[in-house]
Amino acid sequence: MNDAALVALSPETVLGEMKKNGVTHVVWLPDSETNWLYLLMKAEPSLRLVGVSREGHACSIAAGLWTGGAKPLILIQNTGMMESGDSLRGWLLGLNIPVVLLVGYRGWTRHGITQDTAATYTERFLMAFGINYYLVESDADAPRISIAFEEAERTKRPVVVLVGDEYHGFNR
């Protein structure tokens, strides 16, 4: 593993995790820095992108996709995740939907001091809802995405992957 893999999360790695886990649909709203990932997903024939205009919509769409036999992934930012509270409760937790949410961790600083309240409340929000989560900051952490997929399937619950680097500094 080279140094870059230890310090950055590449969009190719994230896409590889999606394909490895059989994702069929990505229900998403653009994150601050997801454009490289968007271009890759758009070019990937095995994925269908479902764009939403408000993150809560992603929960009911994902619930319908899973019920119909597809394998959705939700790709949003922590701000939108918090806005989605009632949809998370009703459409994912309430219906036992096994889905992974890849959530950009806006404001994450690693050292706990942040000026961004989006980061302040992210993990508290997940704990309040009893949703398990994993932190991914670099390619070296990427196997945790597969762990999240396995856990969602086994527990029939949503599982969150917090992307600590917020897709910043992709290798391009």
Added chain:
Amino acid sequence: MHTADMLKAFAPYREDAIIVPGRGGRYWIDLTTRPNLDVPLRDPAMGGHAGFALGLALGRPDKKVILFDSEGDILMSLGMLVTIAEQRPANFYHFLIDNGCYATTGGQPVPNADQIAYDVIARGAGYPRAFAFSELGQFSASLPDILNHPGPVFVAAKVVPEIENAPIGRRRRWQTRTRDQAIKDLRVGLGIG
């Protein structure tokens, strides 16, 4: 038009479509002949029925998915119409039961209830076809044409409000299955897991 009459008019055309009855569930349960292809979820979280039905339609493009949405739900998620229009699922039929009010909370009007045109909003969002009906005869006569063409299509139906004021605990419990069971039954019916 009454919701029950509207659903009764639709019932003969159902064939093997998946039905998401939304707030029409309490009437549909007495009309359905294929309950294992129904998903009566009542109200997991308001505003989400259209998204759930869209997901189903995208997940099962081989099956017609027919949603009976409500105007209170749609108003919470107008942006969902744009997503549906962009995805353009040919198997998606979006009916709107518009009683103009929040009937289960005592009948308070939805915002701008008398002026809003949901079919115009749907067309503006990009639905290729959208209709509005306030009279049962016209609605019934149009159903074959609506259902014989590909979706997505939006059909707004103005219905008489049937307001509930009884305490929730004393209302008729029309559901015979839990939400979880309804989803499991549908997946079995579709041959999934």
